Amino acid sequence: MGVEHQGPSLVGVGGLAADFELSTGRMPLAAPNLQPIRSDPSFSGADIRRLVAYIASLGGPAIPSIDPSRGSLLEGRDLFALQCAGCHQISGAGGVVTGATVPALDQATPTQIGEAVRLGPYLMPRFGPEQLDQHQLDSIALYVTQTTRHPDDAGGLPLGHLGPIPEGMVAWLVAMGALLVVARMTGERAS
Amino acid sequence: MTGPRAQLEPEDPRREVTADPTRELVAAVLLLAAAVASAGFVAAYLLSGDTQLMGLAIGATFVLLGLALIVFAAGLAGEGRAVEERALPEPVQPSAGEIVTAPGSAITRRRLLAGAAGVAGASLGAAAIVPLASLGPAPALGRSAWREGRRLVDDAGHPVKAEIMETGSFLTAFPEGASKVALGSPLVVVRIDPSMLNPPPGREDWAVDGILAFSKICTHAGCAVAMLRYPLFPDREPGPALVCPCHYSTFDVTRAGEVLFGPAGRQLPQLPLRLRPDGTLEAAGPMSGPVGPAASGVDW
Numbered sequence: 001m002g003v004e005h006q007g008p009s010l011v012g013v014g015g016l017a018a019d020f021e022l023s024t025g026r027m028p029l030a031a032p033n034l035q036p037i038r039s040d041p042s043f044s045g046a047d048i049r050r051l052v053a054y055i056a057s058l059g060g061p062a063i064p065s066i067d068p069s070r071g072s073l074l075e076g077r078d079l080f081a082l083q084c085a086g087c088h089q090i091s092g093a094g095g096v097v098t099g100a101t102v103p104a105l106d107q108a109t110p111t112q113i114g115e116a117v118r119l120g121p122y123l124m125p126r127f128g129p130e131q132l133d134q135h136q137l138d139s140i141a142l143y144v145t146q147t148t149r150h151p152d153d154a155g156g157l158p159l160g161h162l163g164p165i166p167e168g169m170v171a172w173l174v175a176m177g178a179l180l181v182v183a184r185m186t187g188e189r190a191s
Numbered sequence: 192m193t194g195p196r197a198q199l200e201p202e203d204p205r206r207e208v209t210a211d212p213t214r215e216l217v218a219a220v221l222l223l224a225a226a227v228a229s230a231g232f233v234a235a236y237l238l239s240g241d242t243q244l245m246g247l248a249i250g251a252t253f254v255l256l257g258l259a260l261i262v263f264a265a266g267l268a269g270e271g272r273a274v275e276e277r278a279l280p281e282p283v284q285p286s287a288g289e290i291v292t293a294p295g296s297a298i299t300r301r302r303l304l305a306g307a308a309g310v311a312g313a314s315l316g317a318a319a320i321v322p323l324a325s326l327g328p329a330p331a332l333g334r335s336a337w338r339e340g341r342r343l344v345d346d347a348g349h350p351v352k353a354e355i356m357e358t359g360s361f362l363t364a365f366p367e368g369a370s371k372v373a374l375g376s377p378l379v380v381v382r383i384d385p386s387m388l389n390p391p392p393g394r395e396d397w398a399v400d401g402i403l404a405f406s407k408i409c410t411h412a413g414c415a416v417a418m419l420r421y422p423l424f425p426d427r428e429p430g431p432a433l434v435c436p437c438h439y440s441t442f443d444v445t446r447a448g449e450v451l452f453g454p455a456g457r458q459l460p461q462l463p464l465r466l467r468p469d470g471t472l473e474a475a476g477p478m479s480g481p482v483g484p485a486a487s488g489v490d491w
Contacts, residue, residue, distance in 0.1 A: 008424045032427055082346070082363065086417025086436050097420050098441040098452050099429035120359045123420035123428060125381075130355035131362065 007032065014060020018052045020115035024108075035100050036122055038107065066114035068142035071135065076143030079136055083127065091161035092148040097123060106148040110141035214262055215300045221259035222307035226314035228252040233314075233321045252315060259311075263304070335375025335406075335478045337462055342367040343378065343404070343472045350471040353399055356382040359421040359431075363407060366474075375482040377407035378462060379416055380472070381444055383431045389446045394479075397463040399472065404462040405448050406482045409435040411455040413484035416442070433459065447479075456485040 010018070021027035022043060026036035041048060056062065081090055087102040089095050094104035100123045105113070114137050120126025132140070151161045159166050232248035235241060343351040343364040351364050361381040365371045385401040397403065407416050414437035422428035431444045432451055440453030448459030460482050463475040 008426075086415075095436075096439075097418050097434050098432065098439050099420065120421060120423055122423055124423075125361050125419045125421045126357055126359045128355070128357035128360065130352075131357070131360055 010055055011058045012060045015052045015056030015063050016061040016115050017119050018055035019063050020112060020119055022048045022051060024112055038103055064114040064118060066110040066141045067138055068110050068145055071138030071142035073142050073146060076139030079140050080143050092144050093161055105144050110145060113141045113144055212300060215304050218259045218262040219303050219307040221255050222311040225252050225255035226311040228255055229314040229318040232318040236322055249318060335482050336366040336369035337474050337478050339474055339476050341474045352470050353402055353466055353472055354470055356402060358382050358384055361419040374408055378404045379407040379433060380404045381419055383444055387445045391447050394447055399464045399466050402464060403444060404464050406460040408482050409440055409455060410457050410459060410485050411440045412437055
């Protein structure tokens with residue numbers, strides 16, 4: 001039932017919230033004021049299933065079924081850019097918002113992505129089925145898993161997956177230095 | 192430029208400037224072309240504002256200037272090193288009259304060259320000064336298409352229904368039938384638990400069941416306010432706020448978009464909302480203040 005100002009009631013949060021918080025290792029929390037962060041789950045898969053089944057029996061939304069293979073990568077990218085990239089970065093590398101850190105998505109499973117969108121864990125906003133339908137959720141999960149597992153690092157050195165502009169800046173810096181050295185070596189001192 | 196050089200004939204000190212008349216002509220033409228290109232930059236700035244055209248024009252200006260300098264330098268200095276010998280015999284100085292009256296004299300070509308350089312310099316100076324107009328008052332600041340009764344539409348142009356928004360969600364909306372890219376147009380619409388609302392006097396009825404609309408343009412530097420934080424467990428977590436990803440200006444959603452953190456100097460302009468009978472959202476009035484970055488002259 002929860003304790004006021006300590007922990008929320010779990011009646012009605014459903015299997016969705018329980019599975020997300022336990023399977024990502026966010027819960028149990030070491031102290032009530034900490035931000036839950038992703039870590040190794042504290043319980044075995046079987047124990048998590050039992051806990052989720054118990055919380056689910058108290059009522060609330062079920063674990064969503066997410067199938068990235070039914071999604072569209074292009075639509076997923078557009079939706080992610082519009083709704084998610086403000087905090088998570090277009091590369092899914094995470095970042096910060098005032099008062100909290102934003103997790104990277106490179107370990108998030110499609111089911112966990114769907115759960116997070118519907119739940120809005122910690123300070124994340126939530127999106128209902130009227131705003132992001134099943135197909136759009138599948139598409140976002142496809143984009144996130146694709147872009148974080150197979151990042152497009154054409155330059156060879158990812159530099160935080162920030163794209164060609166920072167890579168180019170570093171290339172310019174290195175090339176300028178090299179050119180200076182060459183100019184210094186080939187130049188003739190005025191006498 | 193005027194001193195006699197070791198490899199020059201001492202009896203002909205004008206040789207250095209009379210080396211090749213066509214070179215000077217080419218240099219002058221290049222300088223004039225540079226002047227035309229930088230005039231093109233000014234024209235592009237004033238007429239179209241297309242940054243690609245402006246970049247092309249100013250780039251061409253510097254390329255042409257560079258070419259003119261190369262031609263000029265090559266024509267006058269020639270190859271190799273020039274060492275000034277101090278122990279030369281007294282050079283023959285032509286009288287002023289000789290220079291002025293000499294047919295096709297160096298003075299005329301020098302004047303041509305100097306004139307061309309002057310035109311190019313003036314034109315480049317104009318290209319450097321004219322863009323300062325952009326520092327003037329921004330005409331778009333403070334203007335917004337939001338009026339009482341204008342509906343909110345999403346990025347696909349569909350009217351925004353209040354019922355699609357869950358508590359703790361946000362979306363981007365635009366004025367129906369108006370420009371989406373104008374500074375005053377984009378909104379970030381958020382839905383929070385109505386019990387969290389703490390509006391200042393006069394704004395008590397600006398929200399519809401906890402749905403609030405703010406300008407999506409940060410009042411600090413004009414970035415898109417793309418982040419909403421909304422606590423799942425408000426007792427132990429920071430309160431709802433809109434955050435700008437550029438410099439982390441943080442605006443209190445529960446209280447009129449007041450600045451909680453960051454470099455923004457004034458609150459995020461809010462749009463009063465009301466519900467239409469068909470369940471869609473519309474503006475109940477204009478924006479609460481000027482939209483856009485905190486340029487000088489914006490009073491709050």
